[in-house]
Amino acid sequence: MAAAAVPVRGHAQRQRLDLLLDWKPAPTYAGFYVAREIEAFKRRGLDVRIVEGHGVNVAAEMIAAGKEYWIGSSSASATAIGRSRDLAIRSLAVYYRRTPTVLYSRTEDRIDAPRNLLGKRVGLVQGSTTVDEYHALLLANRLDRTRIKEIDVDWDSKALLDRKVDALLDYEEITPAQLQSQGNRIAVMRIADFGVRIYSLNLLVNEMAWTSSPQRKQTAQLVEEAVQEGYQFVRDRPAEAATIFCRLFPDFSPRYVNLSMQIVSRQLALPIGNQTRIGWEDTLKTLSSLRLLARAVSAEEVAIYD
Structure with a gap:
């Protein structure tokens, strides 16, 4: 989805939100951290706390439960498999359209x-x-x-x-x-x-939060826009993104972060976050061939499109 211009909002108006990542900090997730550091969330009236996760499947299940977290990252495989098990999750954006x-x-x-x-x-x-x-x-x-x-x-x-x-x-x-x-x-x-045609890193939203709560739907759209801005920064300015990431996580070697951020930058296809029915159909076909889906799932069930 295309990012929209959002006016700067006052501090008192900012909405607090916990965003769940599926794993520990790594350059893979730089777009989320960069979005926070360049105030992409803040400019959209959001006060976002990024929470470390314990794996893609755990993240998908927690977001589906919608208790502690209702939005965050996972993988396309976990999303599709979760949907085949009737988890209440949908993909809002895909950042890695090729598996890394x-x-x-x-x-x-x-x-x-x-x-x-x-x-x-x-x-x-x-x-x-x-x-x-x-x-x-x-x-x-x-x-x-x-x-x-x-x-x-x-x-x-x-x-x-x-x-x-x-x-x-x-x-x-x-x-x-x-x-x-x-x-x-x-x-x-x-x-x-x-020959492995499968989506990877994506942004998940709790289905009920999206369909039943206009406020949370709007918040999810703002999160998507901000993260898109963060990953666009990573794609366009990987060296600066590496500097930001190193400042946040000084235990990582700068040499590693610089190399890794270049790889992440190359992995990000334009437009950032775009997901298509064909892309999801390829992903579902691969997962089905491996007998990983509990039932047949359509691309419309898995993702939210423009």
Whole structure:
């Protein structure tokens, strides 16, 4: 949805709102934090507190419950799967229209196409949406899963650095970028380049808040506009966005944040936040092929369009 010009409102008029992210702070979510720091929320009369989450599925369930939080981020997969289970959630905007998940490996191992995984050891974090996307990659490229050794790993790169696995999965701007910023020779294989057509990071709203409360609907639209402005800033000015993010989270290495923010910037397609029926239909088709949906879901059930 296109951002509208909003007049500056007085402090006394600002509405307090808790916005739930699906995970801990990372450059992935820079648009939310930047929106707050450049006062995109404030200029729309909102006083937003950004809350760290505990995973995309948890975020979707909490927003569906509508008790503590009724708006926040999740992933397209969690949104669609949640809708198939009749969770009261709808997607208001999609920021990553291509999944940022990559298989990352040591450069010398030359894993740059799906066929190179045959005979290799792949580390999987059980319960992660990246595992479902990995399965989608194998299906899209007709690879025999039995010819790949799958090993359970934790959410870090230790197994790869210790040579216990040949490849791991993560968003490109997170662990792979961290390793590269530290001087490690790391190669990435973007699964979106090999037939996995699926939306990723999106903005969720509680369905009842949207349909039954005109005030919350208006607030949700203002949040969407502000976050759009934040991600537009990230896309257009990644170095400045990195500076803002480093100021907020000084424990992150500036070198990592700068590299990661460039990756995030490239990931953001114009217009920022745009979602289409075709995009959602592709996502639903992929999830259905993996038998992840509890029932058939239409693109109209999942998302709110212009």
